[in-house]
Amino acid sequence: MGLDAIFDTTTEVLGKSIDLRAKNHGFISANLANADTPGYLPASLSFEGELRKTLRGGGDTATTHPRHIPLAGVATGLHRLQGKVVESSANLPGKDGNGVELDEEMGRMVENQILYNASIQLLAQKFDVVKYAIKGGS
Amino acid sequence: MDFFSAMDISSSALSAERTRMNLISSNLANASSTRTSEGGPYRRRDAVFSALPLSGRFQSGLGRLGQPVLKQVAVAQIVEDSAPPRLQYEPSHPDANADGYVALPNVNVMEEMVDMISATRAYEANITAVQAAKSMAMKTLELGK
Numbered sequence: 001m002g003l004d005a006i007f008d009t010t011t012e013v014l015g016k017s018i019d020l021r022a023k024n025h026g027f028i029s030a031n032l033a034n035a036d037t038p039g040y041l042p043a044s045l046s047f048e049g050e051l052r053k054t055l056r057g058g059g060d061t062a063t064t065h066p067r068h069i070p071l072a073g074v075a076t077g078l079h080r081l082q083g084k085v086v087e088s089s090a091n092l093p094g095k096d097g098n099g100v101e102l103d104e105e106m107g108r109m110v111e112n113q114i115l116y117n118a119s120i121q122l123l124a125q126k127f128d129v130v131k132y133a134i135k136g137g138s
Numbered sequence: 139m140d141f142f143s144a145m146d147i148s149s150s151a152l153s154a155e156r157t158r159m160n161l162i163s164s165n166l167a168n169a170s171s172t173r174t175s176e177g178g179p180y181r182r183r184d185a186v187f188s189a190l191p192l193s194g195r196f197q198s199g200l201g202r203l204g205q206p207v208l209k210q211v212a213v214a215q216i217v218e219d220s221a222p223p224r225l226q227y228e229p230s231h232p233d234a235n236a237d238g239y240v241a242l243p244n245v246n247v248m249e250e251m252v253d254m255i256s257a258t259r260a261y262e263a264n265i266t267a268v269q270a271a272k273s274m275a276m277k278t279l280e281l282g283k
Contacts (some may be wrong), residue, residue: 033151
């Protein structure tokens with residue numbers, strides 16, 4: 001039995017999600033820090049759609065024939081997933097050209113934090129199950 | 139590590155907002171100072187912020203590849219407001235001109251109060267970001283306990 005049998009895809013996905021959410025927190029912090037900087041446009045990391053696509057289809061390479069060998073499995077697709085940095089053009093930039101909306105960023109920060117904590121909690125439960133099995137159920 | 143760079147960014151903003159707060163305090167304190175060492179009434183001061191790429195080898199490498207990088211904030215310069223001084227008729231004042239008008243600083247107390255609230259809120263937002271980064275990092279350390 002390889003390690004893959006112990007740590008399944010869910011563990012990989014949760015790890016990736018934690019990684020990307022930690023990165024996203026950096027971007028949100030930068031937006032909050034530059035809330036008063038003239039000409040600054042907020043940036044954020046977008047990865048949810050890509051993650052969903054990776055889980056469903058195993059990466060960017062499409063197989064158009066049933067006998068095609070997919071170039072990358074889910075695990076490789078996950079490794080490659082970096083997220084996309086989106087520099088949002090402000091819908092209503094202020095007089096100084098700054099596009100940061102403080103309340104919006106705060107909301108996104110809290111959302112990101114909650115989902116991060118959720119991933120950590122799920123991962124901890126995953127590990128608990130493995131630990132339980134190792135200990136022989138005692 | 140991501141959380142430490144997030145904290146670096148937030149603390150750069152905290153120090154920038156503190157500089158801004160000091161300038162607002164200075165403006166409010168000198169709202170009626172008619173004499174300065176440079177001569178003439180006090181002039182309102184304001185900080186100009188600029189976004190700088192976060193220092194560090196990884197971030198500068200990303201920048202060279204044309205990737206967007208995290209940006210911290212710094213006070214680029216402190217500018218004096220060029221608006222003309224307020225003139226108030228007060229012939230008995232020692233600094234009054236020949237027509238009896240005193241040149242008072244171009245500080246608008248209401249404006250300064252609004253700026254102060256805005257600086258306070260921005261400071262609080264950055265504190266919250268630091269706390270969030272800290273709690274996320276602590277939560278991660280609990281993994282495997």
